[in-house]
Amino acid sequence: MRRKKIYEGKAKVLFEGPEPGTLVQYFKDDATAFNNQKHGLIAGKGVLNNRISEYLMQKLEEIGIPTHFVRRLNMREQLIREVEIIPLEVIVRNVAAGSISKRLGIEEGTILPRAIVEYCLKDDALGDPMVTEEHIAAFGWASPQDLDEILQLTLRINDFLNGLFLGIGLKLVDFKLEFGRLWEDDQMRIVLADEISPDSCRLWDVATSEKMDKDRFRRDLGNVEEAYQEVARRLGVLPEAGPVDIKPPRVMQ
Known part of the structure; x- marks a missing residue:
């Protein structure tokens, strides 16, 4: 076809x-x-x-x-x-791993005191730089209202997925979300887009802390x-x- x-x-x-x-x-x-x-x-x-x-x-x-x-x-x-994809990667961190460990000197595997939400600009040429709510509002990537809705949805998704993965013996360490604007009959709503998979989540086995995600590829761990x-x-x-x-x-x- x-x-x-x-x-x-x-x-x-x-x-x-x-x-x-x-x-x-x-x-x-x-x-x-x-x-x-x-x-x-x-x-x-x-x-x-x-x-x-x-x-x-x-x-x-x-x-x-x-x-x-x-x-x-x-x-x-x-x-x-x-x-209409909003040009932001929304990253949720429950456990220190990857870039936050390197940036802030927090030992990988440290449980964070609360879920931390970070925003990165979707731009491969720039290396998807981290941005603040100030940047997002100033450059019009999302309105303050859009961002409020994105944050509320993100925290609900995190709560739900945490429980779902825990139920099958996996710890949701961190993950990336993308959102888009869906236009229907002149009405706009924010919806979850892209994918949720081991490509976009860090998942560790609860019992062994074995990595069950793309870190196995990133770090040449095999299997x-x-x-x-x-x-x-x-x-x-x-x-x-x-x-x-x-x-x-x-x-x-």
Whole structure:
């Protein structure tokens, strides 16, 4: 099938959807780290992330979190609503790890006194720099009202996912969210966009503190595919046939 490509990112491709206001989100096996300085392939990652993100988006919808997700189409693709992406990465930290440990000298694994929410500008060329609410308001990336709504949604998502992952023996160390503006009949609402998967979350085994996420790729720890499969297995969404490959649709010239 030939489809018009709208956008290609590091881990996903967006194609024109079957009806107005929709897109098809295709999950790739590509893995990147350190702002694309490190690149590789994780066999079956796209299949697993598609299933994991579908499951988590549906669970969040059930508690009233609006998302761009419509339905899964096949092993690697989802139908999503087209949204105007807000150019911010919203990072939630429950446990010190990664950049916050380096920046502030906090030992990795330290439980933070409260969930810390950080904002980064989505700009690969600049290395996704951290920004403050002052920057966001001054440069018009989001209005104060948008930001209030984003923060409220983010804290609710964190509470819910913390409990969900704890129930399957995983600690939600930190994670990244993206939001978009959904326009319907001249009405705008903020919705959760992008994906939630081991690509965008740090997940540690509660008993062993073993890393079950993309840090296994970042830090050359090995068994990356197995870690993603284990997260999917614990969530109960491991594909029956295993990570079967599906070729991307041919792109219209």
